[in-house]
Amino acid sequence: MRVAAILVAAGRGERAGPSADGPKQYRTIGGRAVIAHTLNAFRAAGTVTQIVVVVHPDDIERLRTASDTGDCLIVPGGPTRQASVLEGLLALRSHVPDIVLIHDAVRPFVTAELIDEVVKTVAESGAALPVLPITDTVKSVDPVGKVITTVPRAGLFGAQTPQGFRFREILAAHHAAAASEDVVFTDDTSIAEWHGIPVQTILGSVDNVKLTTARDIQIADERLKGFLTMVDVRTGNGYDVHQLVAGDGVTLCGVRIPHDQTLLGHSDADVGLHALTDALLATCGGGDIGLHFPPSDPQWKGASSDRFLRHAAEMVSAKGGRICNVDVTLICEAPKIAPHRERMTRAIGNVLGLDADRVSVKATTNETIGFVGRREGIAAIATASVVYA
Template sequence: MSETAAVVVAAGRGIRVGGGTPKQYRRVGGKAVLTRTLAALAAHPGIGRVQAVIAPDAAAFYADCLADLDPAAAAKLQPAVEGGATRQDSVRAGLEALERAGAPALVLVHDAARPFVDEALIDRAIAAARAHRAAVPGVPVTDTIKLVDGAERVRETPPREALRAVQTPQAFAFAPLLDAHRRAAAQGLAAFTDDGALAEWAGLRVAVFPGDPRNRKITQAADLDEADRAFSGARMTLVTRLGTGFDVHAFTEGDHVWLGGVRIPADRGVLAHSDGDVVLHALTDAILGALADGDIGVHFPPSDPQWRGASSDRFLADAVRRVAERGGVIDHLDITVLAEAPRIGAHREAIRARIAAVAGIPISAVSIKATTTEKLGFVGRAEGLAAQAAATLRLPEEAR
């Protein structure tokens, strides 16, 4: 039996989508949302058991979900247990059920309403649980976030670079998570909105690993419509598209440059409207090129003052979002930096990790190289630096 089990929280009412049926039991592409979520987790070879937690009156809905499951996936399911009044109560019920059947070493806690979870994200979750014992998937925040008071006045604008939008599956060593849930219940604490927050309260150090922008949560009716289109199109042929991008910036006074979302000390800066990150600019154009969706200047014109000094990860994240909206998959990102200085060797892995986090892909799918121009041209004369990029992705055939 695998060391890893999964708890799928499906006890919510899901009333915001309308229609009378909870969202996890609504059909997308011919199958219930919960069926697709259970199937994705059960299909992963690293997960040995899947424990569903359902509402007390949802047995008939759940039986319909099981009828549409592949027998191999259904074989990994534990008998469903009833959830409680809060998400926290429901997770604890699932953990308790797993312990009664034999506690696993690791556990993933996943929302039923996230049916787009894929094998790569589950791989990262399991690896993070092993490495950190408490970890949550996160994607960079592209919008500016404001903290406000009771009168809707802004109290603080936290830096976007330090913010992550957290998803599921969240990944933990089993015993500490169950202990944290029991302690919180004993103290009457029930306001934690996710298991990462509860783990923080319990004193666990919680890490963040790269999430996936495609791992969307179904909340509104429009989300159901989008999921229905995506899963209906999942049977379509995916065609490979290749896009390329290029960017250049001249040097100016300064003490650093941004490359691939990493601040690198340098004896000069670059002249730019945004942060001048040639790597992320080239990557953004490469993805937009593969989508045949214009270029970075079309979507983020330098004439618009809101982009002055902007962090370029916002541009890349927007391009990644456009791929996800069209049902696409990013397979590989490849970058070459052309510069006499600064040298990127010491920063290569940090750059790869940052790009992977923004794009929601494994670090193994990101390549970055550097070269000089043998003293030729503006790069050779150390007047500036440049980057060229290639993006390989797949799109549903009808989206071509």
Template sequence: MTVISDLAILVVAAGRGSRIGGGRPKQYRSLAGRPILAHSLAALHRAAPDAIILPVIHPDDQDLYLESIAGLDAKLRGRLRDPAFGGATRQASVLGGLEALRSAEAEIPKFVLIHDAARLFASSELIERAIAAAKAHGAAIPGVLVTDTIKEVDAESGVVATPARARLRAVQTPQAFHFDLILAAHRKAAAAGECDLTDDGAIAEWAGYRVHVFEGDSANMKVTSAEDLAIAEARLIRELQDVRNGQGYDVHAFGPGDHIWLGGLKVPHDHGLLGHSDADVLSHAITDALLGALADGDIGSHFPPSDPQWRGAASKIFLAAAAAKVRARGGMIAHVDATVVCERPKVGPHRDAIRASLAEIMNIQIDRVAIKATTSERLGFTGREEGIASLAIATVRLPI
């Protein structure tokens, strides 16, 4: 087998994240419009664009993983290898990822960085230091100075020692190794039944290798709690300083039918709406608002009614595509505010269900979606119940 890449980055994303509370695993939680895993992969690719990147995921998370990478830059997706599946422990997951790299024909790397998906702020400078340390030392881990006094206690919480802070480091990822060295260490530990080692540096130590500590980064936080989620999202949002607004408007006439679509929700009515697609007037207006904020044409330019493939199509396809364009630009949908204008059906009873549907389609929190409804006091085509109109404003945040 021939080495064709000096570097691989193994991203450990198989955990359940139970400490953070219910819901999906933390690496798939959305922060500033993108899952944590997507932020982590993007940061690693920016720092090492030529590296092979191999995520290690839980077997139950394949759909979540595919959803997370869908909006990533095409060049990054081109560097991703098909994910390996993790084991019952982090140690087992890393070994599975290393074996997957080893078994790939002609793609065995010289060096590997092993990184936790929950650390989404790995800087280019940190990655450069990790690569240099792997080349110089064979086994290296990032560490930051400990500023608090540390006490060692016994089973009854009595202090038994106070280690000197100057000799202590708080260890982070990515941890950096010669590939063959860390694979051999993991295999040795697994064969010996040694399964309580908490990081890859500890595995290398146990296997008899000297591990170097290089300068870490205090900003390289790990998301482990609900409080961490809030802190991380605030940091991400601060980086999205290009704030833009877009507006959208759409109208469709009533025709035969027994329901209409509003925001991806099927609403019973004594008429349907006429259109080339499913005539979801609300989704169309929001789609145009998002595209307007990106200065990227309108719904007709991306999904022309002259194209037969869109005949009868679900409008959530259009809206999801517009939202994905925002994420592909590294941005987030900060807020959507839309109004439906009609005499009937009454939107109020369906408002929260419509908001939930739209939030799911755009992959944003429901509290970023506002839906209002009004009549036109029996004036005009909406007042005569000839059709429905919708207006929308979308606010997006993009990196400068």
């Protein structure tokens, strides 16, 4: 099934006010022209195989500058929207699509899902119109602004685009409408209705707004900027392992625990803080603990590992980072970690300036498997989440 889309972009957009960028379809929102966003939405729809852009003759080069149009057929428009759509339909006669979608180029928030749903409905019913129920109270008002009456809103809907049709049927309807100068049409489904083509409605999207005024464009720009400004949350992981040898205790997550073994290392061999140091360094591209505190340097012999962790936290802070939470998992058969967990979380929190609910220390055994299971060593895995300004 061949599906073409006509983007109507020949209007001058006078209600949006003057701009150096030209008509509203070329105004910038979220760093790109309105029409560029609209084109990308149709490219994302898997059902659309051909795109036609109907443009004012004076704006052809402006269109090419504003957006990638290499895969589009560019057609000069007519003096009215209706005439422009007919020009787009006539340009498709050599392509003969099965279905054609007609869309306002200044509706940049149309989704690929809505486009595909319109195509599906046309294939099933012949013509499709996305609509939204009118929720505001509707008033009929006279030319001087006085209310005449309240119009019942039951059964009233606002029409959106893209509006979809069988190509040959809507082309014939537009030909007939062009020959009937005494009839005014506000959209393409009104032409279809007039020509006797049944139109099936589907639920539109509240996001699929038409940009009409300068304020509409400003709101759209703010919306996209908010969406495109990524919250810079980074997650780092760290892993460390140290060998167990005969001794009288181990230091884990900043807490000294009496034990019949000790961890072998150049510093105090605190695997928990070493893994956490690496996790923090990972969030700012800071390398690893060995880069900053090489075991070959005698000044770190027997050093308390909270110094390493504090250094990593200072690096994070210097690069605009704010530590959100940290998590350490100790993997060992012994000693028991649970009795010391609260002291460990407090020790880490004191170094990093974190509340207790932002520090997690967990422990698990290795089920007597491997070097940990044989009590030959203790391992640690750590994760840190940091928000960077």
